[in-house]
Amino acid sequence: MSLLEVNNLLVEFRTPDGIVKAVDGVSFKVDRGETLAIVGESGSGKTVTNLAVMGLLPRKIANISGSAKLDTGAGPVDLLTIPRSELREIRGNDVAMIFQDPMSALHPYYTIGNQIIEAHQIHNQCSQEDSEKRTIELLELVGISDARKRLNAFPHQFSGGMRQRVMIAMALVNNPKVLIADEPTTALDVTVQAQIMKLLADLQKELGMAMILITHDLGVVAGSADRINVMYAGKIVESANVFELFATPQMPYTHGLLASIPRVDRPQLQRLETISGQPPSLISLPAGCAFAPRCARKSEVSGSACELTMPALVEISTGHSSRCHLVGQVNR
Amino acid sequence: MFGYLVRRIATSLAILFAVSFAVYAIFALLPFDPAALTCGKNCNNPAIIEANRIRLGYDIPFWQQYIVFLGGLFAGRNYGEGAAAINCPAPSLGYSFNEHECVTTLIRQALPVTASLAIGAMILWLIVGITLGVVAARFRGRSADTASTIFVLIGTSLPTFLTGLLLLVFVVIKWRIIPFPSGNYTSLFENPLEWAQILLLPWITLAFASAALYTRFVRNAVIETLSEDFIRTARAKGLSEKVILRKHTLRAALAPIATMAGLDFAALLGGSILTEKVFNLPGLGRLSLSAVVEYDLPIIVGATLLSAAIVIAMNLIVDILYAFIDPRVRVAA
Numbered sequence: 001m002s003l004l005e006v007n008n009l010l011v012e013f014r015t016p017d018g019i020v021k022a023v024d025g026v027s028f029k030v031d032r033g034e035t036l037a038i039v040g041e042s043g044s045g046k047t048v049t050n051l052a053v054m055g056l057l058p059r060k061i062a063n064i065s066g067s068a069k070l071d072t073g074a075g076p077v078d079l080l081t082i083p084r085s086e087l088r089e090i091r092g093n094d095v096a097m098i099f100q101d102p103m104s105a106l107h108p109y110y111t112i113g114n115q116i117i118e119a120h121q122i123h124n125q126c127s128q129e130d131s132e133k134r135t136i137e138l139l140e141l142v143g144i145s146d147a148r149k150r151l152n153a154f155p156h157q158f159s160g161g162m163r164q165r166v167m168i169a170m171a172l173v174n175n176p177k178v179l180i181a182d183e184p185t186t187a188l189d190v191t192v193q194a195q196i197m198k199l200l201a202d203l204q205k206e207l208g209m210a211m212i213l214i215t216h217d218l219g220v221v222a223g224s225a226d227r228i229n230v231m232y233a234g235k236i237v238e239s240a241n242v243f244e245l246f247a248t249p250q251m252p253y254t255h256g257l258l259a260s261i262p263r264v265d266r267p268q269l270q271r272l273e274t275i276s277g278q279p280p281s282l283i284s285l286p287a288g289c290a291f292a293p294r295c296a297r298k299s300e301v302s303g304s305a306c307e308l309t310m311p312a313l314v315e316i317s318t319g320h321s322s323r324c325h326l327v328g329q330v331n332r
Numbered sequence: 333m334f335g336y337l338v339r340r341i342a343t344s345l346a347i348l349f350a351v352s353f354a355v356y357a358i359f360a361l362l363p364f365d366p367a368a369l370t371c372g373k374n375c376n377n378p379a380i381i382e383a384n385r386i387r388l389g390y391d392i393p394f395w396q397q398y399i400v401f402l403g404g405l406f407a408g409r410n411y412g413e414g415a416a417a418i419n420c421p422a423p424s425l426g427y428s429f430n431e432h433e434c435v436t437t438l439i440r441q442a443l444p445v446t447a448s449l450a451i452g453a454m455i456l457w458l459i460v461g462i463t464l465g466v467v468a469a470r471f472r473g474r475s476a477d478t479a480s481t482i483f484v485l486i487g488t489s490l491p492t493f494l495t496g497l498l499l500l501v502f503v504v505i506k507w508r509i510i511p512f513p514s515g516n517y518t519s520l521f522e523n524p525l526e527w528a529q530i531l532l533l534p535w536i537t538l539a540f541a542s543a544a545l546y547t548r549f550v551r552n553a554v555i556e557t558l559s560e561d562f563i564r565t566a567r568a569k570g571l572s573e574k575v576i577l578r579k580h581t582l583r584a585a586l587a588p589i590a591t592m593a594g595l596d597f598a599a600l601l602g603g604s605i606l607t608e609k610v611f612n613l614p615g616l617g618r619l620s621l622s623a624v625v626e627y628d629l630p631i632i633v634g635a636t637l638l639s640a641a642i643v644i645a646m647n648l649i650v651d652i653l654y655a656f657i658d659p660r661v662r663v664a665a
Contacts, residue, residue, distance in 0.1 A: 056567055060473075092570035099568075104561035108660055109583050119569045154659045170569070 001071055002029040003210050004053075004095075004178050009066035009080075011045070011052050011234075018283040022048040024234040025066075030178065030210040035201075037213045037221035037242075039257065040231035041279050046214045049231075050180045053079055054097055055087045070094060070178070093123040096171035100183040102163035106155035112139075113151025116170045123174045138169040142199060161192035165199070172203065179204070180212045185220060197224055219261045222246065227319075230254050233280055233290035236313060240320035250322035252297045289325070301325045340651065344644050351640040356401060359629045360394045369627050370429035387412045388427065401426065425637065426630030428623075435634035438619060442603075443638075445517050446615035448527065449534050449607065450600035457539035457546055458593060462586070464543070465550025470577065472555060480547055487544020496537040496610035503533060513612045534611045538604055542596065549592065553585040560584070587657045591650050598646035602639030 011023035023045040030036045038046040051057050053068045069076040072094055079087060079095075099105040107115060113135060120131040132151070139147035142165040155163055164184060171179060181200060185193035201224040204211050215221055221228065221242070228245045230238040230253065238251040249255050256275035277294035280286065292298050292306040305311075305325050315321040367385035371377065385391045388411055389400055403409070404424035411418040411427050420427055420434035428435055468480035503509050510529060518526040557563065558581055566580045603617030612618075616635060623631035655661045 054568060056564060088570045088572060090570070091568055097568045099561060099565065101561060105565045107562040107566070107580055107584075109587075109658060118571070122570050156660045167565075170565075 001069065001076060002031045003071050004030045004212075005067075005069045005076075006049070006053060007067045007069070009049060009052060009068065010064070011048050011057065012063040014061055014063070015283075019063075020282045021234050021285065022282060023052065026231070026234075026236055027066075028229055028236070028239070030212060032177070032210055033204070033208050034227065035204060035211045035213055035221075035225045037215060037225035037228045038231060039215055039218055039221065039228055041216055043279050043282070044231040045234040046216075046231050047182055050097070050182060050212060050214060054091060054095060054180065055079060055084070056097075072177075089123070092119055092171075092176075093174045094176055095178045095180065096174070096176035097180040097182065098164070098167045098171045098184050101187045102160055102167050103155075103187065105167060106163060108155055111152050111154055112158070112166045113153075116166070116173055119170050120173045134173060135169070138173050139166070141172070141203070142166075142169045144169070160188050161196065164188060164192075164196055168196075168199065168203070172207065175207065176209055178210045178212065180214070182214045183216070184213075186215075186217075193220065200224065217261075218246075218257050230257065233285060234282060235290065235323065237291065237323045238321070239313075240322075244317075244320050248320075250316060250320070250327060251291075251324045252295050252326070253291045254322075256296075289323075297326060337652070340648055344648050348641055348644055351644075352402070352637055353398065355633055355636045355640070356398050357394070359633050360397060362629075364627055364629070366390050366429075366629050369629075384429070388429065425634030428628050428631050430623075430626050430628045431631070435630050438631060439616065439634055439638060442614060442616045442619045444519065445613055446601060446603050446608070446617065448520060448531055449538065449604060449613065449615060450597060452531055452535040453538035453542070453600065454593065454597050456535050457543040460539065460543040461546025462550050462589070464547040466554055466577070466582070468547065468551040469554035469558070472551075477551075480551065484544045484548045487541050487547075490541065492537060492541060492604075492606045493610055495540050496533070496607055499533045499537055500610065517614050530613075534607050534613060537610070538600070538607045546589065546592075550585065550589060553588060554581055557581045557585040583657065587654065590653055590657060594646045594650035594653070595643070598643045601642045601646075603635070 007027045009023055009026045013020040013022055026045070026049055028036060038049065040046045048057070052064050057064065064080055066080065068079040070079055070090065072090065077090070079090065106112065113132070116135040116138065117128065117131040120134055124131065135151065136147045139150060144150055144162065144165055155166070158166065184200065185196050188196060197220060200211065213221055213225060225242050227239070227241050229236050230251065232253050238245065238249065238254045245254065246258065249258055253275070256273070259273040260275065262272055275294060280290050280293065286292065286307065288305070288307040288309055289295070289311055295306065298306040311323050311325045313321050313323045314327050316327055367381050367388065367390050370384040370388065371380050389397060400409070404420065404422070404426070406422055408422040409420050409424040411420070418427060420436060423436060425435040425439065428438060431438060464480045464483065468477045471477055504512055510533065513530065518530060520527045563576060563580055566576045603615055603620055605617035605621050608615040608617035609621060619631060620635045623635065
C-alpha cells in the first residue's frame with residue numbers, strides 16, 4: 001500500500017444553520033518521497049481534509065467518516081478510528097503538520113527551544129540534552145544561524161519567515177513519514193515564500209518523506225509538487241500529475257485557476273483573469289455540479305446536465321481524472 | 333528592565349504626590365469648619381473653637397496647611413505646645429479630634445484586620461474561581477458547566493450585605509456553629525484559630541461574589557485560549573490534553589487574571605465597608621465609614637491617601653509580574 005491512503009473521506013459540521021458538508025468523498029494516496037498538492041479556494045475543504053486526517057477537528061461538532069490508512073511500518077492503521085492515545089503517538093511523530101500563520105501557531109510565552117524540545121521529548125525517551133542537541137541540529141538544517149543562542153529566543157523576536165522555519169524545524173524534529181504543510185507561505189512576503197518553498201522541497205528530498213502541500217495558489221506548487229488534487233466545494237474535481245495538469249487541464253475550474261496565475265509572458269495590456277462569482281454555500285449545495293453556476297462553458301453541455309447531475313470523477317488517462325460533463329472536450 | 337523599573341517608580345511617586353494634593357484640597361475646601369467640628373455637636377463656645385483651630389493648624393492658609401501635612405508625613409507632627417502637646421510621629425497623617433488619636437495609629441490598628449480579610453478572601457475566591465472556571469471550560473456544555481453557570485448567576489446577583497446577613501442568620505444564629513461576632517479582632521499571631529474563626533464568614537461573604545465573577549472570566553479565557561492556533565500546534569505535536577491545558581492553556585489564559593486579581597486586591601485593601609460593617613470587624617472600611625458619618629476629615633484624608641497608594645503600588649507590582657508572565661511585554665518595556 002501507499003504510505004498514506006485516504007478513502008472516501010466525509011466531514012460534516014453541525015451548525016445552527018444546518019449541516020455543512022465540508023469534505024465530501026475525498027480519496028487520495030501519497031507515497032514516500034512524493035509531494036501531493038491540494039489546491040482550491042478558501043472553503044473548498046482542503047484544510048479540513050487534512051485536519052481530519054490529523055484528528056484535529058473537534059469531534060463534538062464534526063461528523064467524520066471514511067478512512068485514512070497510514071503505513072506505520074507495523075501494518076496500516078486507520079487514523080480516523082484508532083483511539084486518541086494511539087493517535088497522539090502518531091501525531092508529531094509519523095505525521096507532522098505546519099500551519100498557515102507562523103505568527104500565531106507558536107506559543108508566545110515559551111522560547112522556541114522549549115517548544116521544539118517539548119515536541120522531541122514527547123516521542124522520544126531521551127535526556128533533555130539529547131533533545132536540545134537534536135533541536136539545534138534541526139534549527140541549523142532549516143537555515144537558522146547561531147542556533148544554540150536562538151534556543152532562548154521567543155517567537156516574537158523572529159520575523160515571519162524565521163518563525164515558519166522554526167515551525168518546520170519543530171515539525172521535522174521526529175523525522176515524520178508524512179509532512180502536511182497547510183498554506184505554509186500564505187502569510188509571508190513573496191521573496192520569503194520562495195525561500196520557504198525551496199527549503200521544504202530540499203528537506204523533502206533529503207529526508208525522503210511524503211509531503212501534502214495545501215495551497216490556493218497553483219503557481220506556488222508548480223515547481224515542487226508531483227501530483228495535484230484540485231478541490232472545489234468539498235470534492236476533488238481534478239487530479240493529475242503536475243505536468244499533465246498544467247498542460248491539459250480538463251475541468252473548467254482548473255482552467256480558471258491556471259488562467260488566474262500572473263505570468264511574465266502575458267500580453268501587457270491585459271487584466272489578470274478571474275473566476276467570476278462566489279463559491280457556493282456548503283449548506284445547500286445544488287443537485288448538479290457545484291461549479292455550474294460559475295462555469296463559463298456549461299452551455300457546451302447538451303441539456304441541463306450540469307444543473308441536474310453531479311458528474312463522476314472519471315479517469316481520462318492513466319493517473320489523470322476529472323469531474324466534468326465535458327470530459328475529453330476541454331482540452332485546448 | 334532596571335531603567336524601566338526606575339521610571340515606573342518615579343512616575344508612581346509623582347502620581348502619589350498629585351493624588352495627595354487633590355485629596356487634601358478636596359477635603360480642605362469642603363464647606364466644613366474642622367475646628368468647629370472638634371468641639372462637639374452642641375458646642376458654641378468660640379474661644380474653644382479658636383483655640384482648637386490654632387492647636388490643629390487650621391488657622392493658616394490652605395496651601396501652607398498642605399505643606400505642613402507633607403512635612404508631617406516625613407518628620408511627624410506636634411499638635412499644641414508644652415505639656416498638653418500631642419505628638420504624632422512620622423509618618424503622620426494627621427490627628428483625629430473625634431477619636432483623640434493620631435490617624436496613623438488608627439490606620440495601623442485597622443489595616444491588619446482589613447489585610448487579613450482581603451488576603452483570605454482573595455485566596456478563597458482565586459481557588460474557587462479558577463478551579464470552577466477551568467472545569468467549566470474543560471467540560472463546556474455539559475452538566476458541570478451548567479452548574480457553574482448557576483453558581484455565577486447566584487454569586488453575581490446576591491449583594492454582599494445579603495450574603496453576609498444570610499450567613500449570620502443561619503450559621504451563627506440558627507445553627508450556632510460559630511459564636512456571634514463580638515466586634516473584637518484577634519491577631520493571627522496571637523491566636524490563629526480564633527483569628528480564622530472570626531474571619532471565616534467574612535471571607536466567604538467577600539469571596540462569594542468575586543469567585544462567581546472569576547469563574548465566568550476564567551471559563552471564557554480558557555475557552556478562548558483553547559481556540560488559539562498555538563493550542564492546535566500543541567495538539568499536532570502529540571501532546572496530551574492534560575499537558576495542553578496545564579502548560580499551554582493556563583499560562584496564557586491566566587495572565588489577564590493576574591492583572592484583575594491585583595487590582596481587585598488593591599481595592600479590597602482600602603477596606604470592604606459592607607462586609608466589615610455586617611460582621612462588626614474593626615477594619616479600614618469601618619474606620620472610614622464612621623469617619624464619614626462624623627465628618628472626621630483627617631481620617632478620611634488618611635484613608636483615601638492610603639488606598640490610593642495601595643492601588644498605585646499594586647499597579648506597579650502587576651505590571652512587573654506581567655513582564656514575567658508574558659515575554660512580549662519585556663521587550664516593549
